[in-house]
Amino acid sequence: MKLKFNSNLDYQKEAISSIVDIFKGQTPVQSNFTVSAMTDKVGTEGKLITDLGIGNKLELDEEDILKNVREIQLKNGLKPSASEDLGRKHFKFTVEMETGTGKTYVYLRTIFELNARYGFTKFVIVVPSIAIKEGVVKSIDIMTEHFKVLYNNVIFKAYEYKSQKLDIIRDFATSDNIRIMIMTIQSINKDTNVINVDNEKTNGVKPIDFIKETNAIVIIDEPQSTASTQKGKESIESLNPLCTVGYSATHKDKYNLMFRLDAVDAYERQLVKQIEVASVISKGNNNGAYIKFISVDNKKSQIKVRLEIDRWDSKRGTIVRRAKEYKVEDDLYELSGNRGVYKGYQITEINTREGDEYVCFVGHEPMRLGDVRGEIDDDIIKRIQIRKTIEEHLNKELKLKKEGIKVLSLFFIDKVANYRVIDKDGNVQKGKYALWFEEEYKKAIMNPKYRTLFNDVDTETEAELVHGGYFAQDKKGKLKDTSGSTLADEDVYNLIMKDKEKLLSFDTKLKFIFSHSALREGWDNPNVFQICTLNETKSEMKKRQEIGRGLRLAVDQQGERIYGFKVNTLTVMANESYEDFARKLQSEYEEDGGIKFGIVEKHSFANIIISKDGEAAYLEQEDSEKIFDHLRECKYIDDKGKITDKLRNDLKEKKADIPEKFKFIGTEIISKLKKLAGNLNIKNAADKRQVKLNKTRYLSSEFKELWDRIKYKTTYSVDFDSNDLISKCAEEIKNNLNISKVKLVYSRAEVDITKAGTIAEENNRYSVNIEEPNFVLPDIITFLQNQTNLTRRSLVEILKSSGRLDDFKKNPQQFMDEVASIIKRKMRLMIVDGIKYEKIGNDKYYAQELFETEELYGYLSKNMINSEKSVYDYIIYDSNVEAEFTEKFEKNDNIKMYIKLPHWFKVPTPLGSYNPDWAVLIEKDNMEKLYFVVETKGNILAEELREREYKKIQCGHKHFAALGNDVVFKEIDSFEKFIENV
Secondary structure (H helix, E strand, C coil), rough: CCCCCCCCCCHHCCCCCCHHHHHHHCCCCCCCCCCCCCCCCCCCCCCCCCCCCCCCCCCCCCHHHHHHHHHHHHHHHCCCCHHHHHHCEEEEEEEEEECCHHHHHCCCHHHHHHHHHHHHHHEEEEECHHHHHHHHHHHHHHHHHHHHHCCCCCCEEEECCCCCCCCHHHHHHCCCEEEEEEHHHHHHCCCHHHHCCCCCHHHECHHHHHHHHHHEEEEEEEEHHHHCCCCHHHHCCCCCCCCEEEEEEECCCCCEEEEEHHHHHHHHCCCCCCEEEEEEEEECCCCCEEEEEEEEEEECCCCEEEEEEEEEEECEEEEEEEEEEECCCHHHHHHCCCCCCCCEEEEEECCCCCCEEEEECCCEEEEEEEEECCCCCCCCCHHHHHHHHHHHHHHHHEEEEEEEECCCEEEECCHHHHEEEEECCCCEEEEEEHHHHHHHHHHHHHHHHHHHCCCCCCHHHHHHHCCCEEECCCCEEEEEEECCCCCHHHHHHHHHHHHHHCCCCCCCCCCCEEEHHHHHHCCCCCCEEEEEEEECCCCCHHHHHHHCCCCCEECCCCCCCCCCCCCCCCEEECCCCCHHHHHHHHHEEEEECCCCCCCCCCCCCCCCCEEEEEEECCCCCCHHHHHHHHHCCCCCECCCEEEEEHHHHHHCCCCCCCCHHHHHHHHHHHHHHHHHCCCCCCCCCCHEECCCHHHHHHHHHHHHHHHHHHCCCCEEEHHHHHHHHHHHHHHHHHCCCCCCCEEEEEEEEEEEEEECEEEEEEEEEEEEEECCCCCCCCHHHHHHHHHCCCCCHHHHHHHHHHHCHHHHHHCCCCHHHHHHHHHHHHHHHHHHHEEEEEEEECCCEEECCCCHHHCCEEEECCCCEECCCECCEEEEECCHHHHHHHHHHHHCCCCEEECCCCCCCCEEEEEEEECCCEEEEEEEECCCEEEEEEEEECCCCHHHHHEEEEEEEHHHHHHHHHCCCCCEEEEEHHHHHHHHHC
């Protein structure tokens, strides 16, 4: 099969013209010719001729270029350049294109278009690594026929610069036809490079001087890597370019941005694959000393290390996993809540030297940056990642094979020895990843679901043929872990780069590719549908690098590109939750790609098309800035352009304020703002109100009488039967303790990328069983004693009587947590049954003045009702039941005064503080005054309330009874029942 290329894709034509039109007004070369003598410095046919060769000649001046640049930027909705932006020694331009959208095709075709329009012939492509160089060379090879057809069989030659073949330098300089030189930055960035040294093969001239004289247009592939250092920038300058054009998805420096197709644009236009994130993460495993080494920080006076550990949370009564910064001498045992598994983990040293970061502990092995300790065996997780990647692959094959699309999966590994090893006799053997893969693949294809894919297939042979890897070897034949930038790496990429089309054919059995992680920057394939990173520790690979290997749209067996998300979905097998993956991906889009989610920029409206003097024109920068200023004055955006909730609300309510002058394009402005604003399901900021004291009611005698009856505080004492406690605890543990084995959870979520941000929405989740780990059993009695304060004898009796001790081995920490929770719950409930409240005294009470310090806010349309009978002008309600009671309190003539008791009004109970709902003053028969504290519930039957809540209410009864102030505590589920029984 041969890959086919579509020459009519709008966005690619826009990207090409955005560079070609920079030179609009340049006199086209009339004809090609052969140089016989090189005496004149400037050729008469529009070409630059020097003593060393023929070069590109530019006739336009800086003012012409700037005019063209601004026109292009306006059309493309980009920030306009200033004259000082163009560059000092040469013109600098930038094109931003998301990975997988045909960046290489675009800049190669731009070369031919520049030649066709203006006669430019000399081009240099500088790349950051051998991997990317191989990719560019292969792209030129497979696109040659396409470009020949498009550009009238134009004569051109592309060279892969190699220091051993300097003759190509002379041909590059002297030829009158298109010449393209592809070189790595490493080949020119040292004074000792062959290209920078006088050489007899080039008549004593430095080879680079030939290139300098051509005034070549230099294309920089991935400039954030190629020219990220000062030395890299100087090396580019040393080529003496007419101009440079940087192409990348993740620019660090954006010189005169001419075209932008960022990740959001590409996703919205379905020019790349949709992304799914699948993850395999452990759940319920807190049985070891879990430590994740996240980062180090030496920017402050005290060096710190950021670690994630499991810490006992006494408030929640469970273990929580949290990341925090620690310093030397910090003891993780103490900081984890005295969890025994962390004994000895006191920090003794933190090293922040880049590339050699580590942290040391007393009596334990040091940890390196990215290390994870105390997690489920990493091999178990990785094997399941392989299994799930195979399943995802086969599921896609079922759907896509019949459409003529071959499915590929890519595994990144950080140690070649985990996949291929060479034994002492020099024979290549399978590493653990290869063995696991074949075992899991054989199991998977036996599933009847996949029967149609494997008719008459020998499963043993099939499993060996469908996977393969490409790795470098040293002189002794040993497989190497390589960086991707050395000469030794060239063989690593040859097959995978040069046989891209062969790999896409059904005739080739290979479907699962195992590659060293260095390959991530140099290789992609349109039919990669699954990417799985198998690292020794948590992946430090950039999310954008990871997904970039598989973003390109798929092709069928005829080499035709297939469009639409129905086919094009990339599943990334991540070793973190999909929420974390989406969050980090958005962060990378912001940091690396410069995408500003939810931000309005001053030029955002400049390219809106309007009618001017009867012709179509752009709104332009000046008017765009006026709209920006108006949005800021309306508090729709802040000074940095970040959209506020006020704008989101007004967009939702369809009442956004557009300047009168620009209402004729109001629809276009609103459309742009909605894209940037994202989710409009927010509270109405205009409805927000501060609740104020109703001074008349607050100072009334009714309120004082009511408050004086309920304001006093109490204390309680308890008595219970310990034997009864032991019996009830044992019974509860026996019947209701639910201990699950430590498990892995597989989840998958679709990642939606919008101008407002990235959102992950789960579409699948289930647990994966693993073999039972061999846990070290902790001291359960000491743990429970610390949690419950019961005697060791009582705890032993509870555990023995429960008959559930065998479950302790399944998941020790969960068993201890659950048992402690049951015992403490039973203790609290029994305490309530034997509780006795007493009023502390007349000087311990909640002061009436506390109402004056309260700051309350609510939303009129959400949770506020106007009040005439309370101490506040509004009641903020928490439920529909409370809203209903408020309305009926207000309407009933017998209700003289009521208060929604504030959050600080609390009754102490063994189950935690209790905050009743209402205090009510009722006048009956115009004479008798009755005082109530009311608890409103949708259902007051004990069995319908949670036991804990029910017991708290019982404490409320005893508390108010102890006050002896004629206050009746009532539980009600109906206002009618309440008022009828007064």
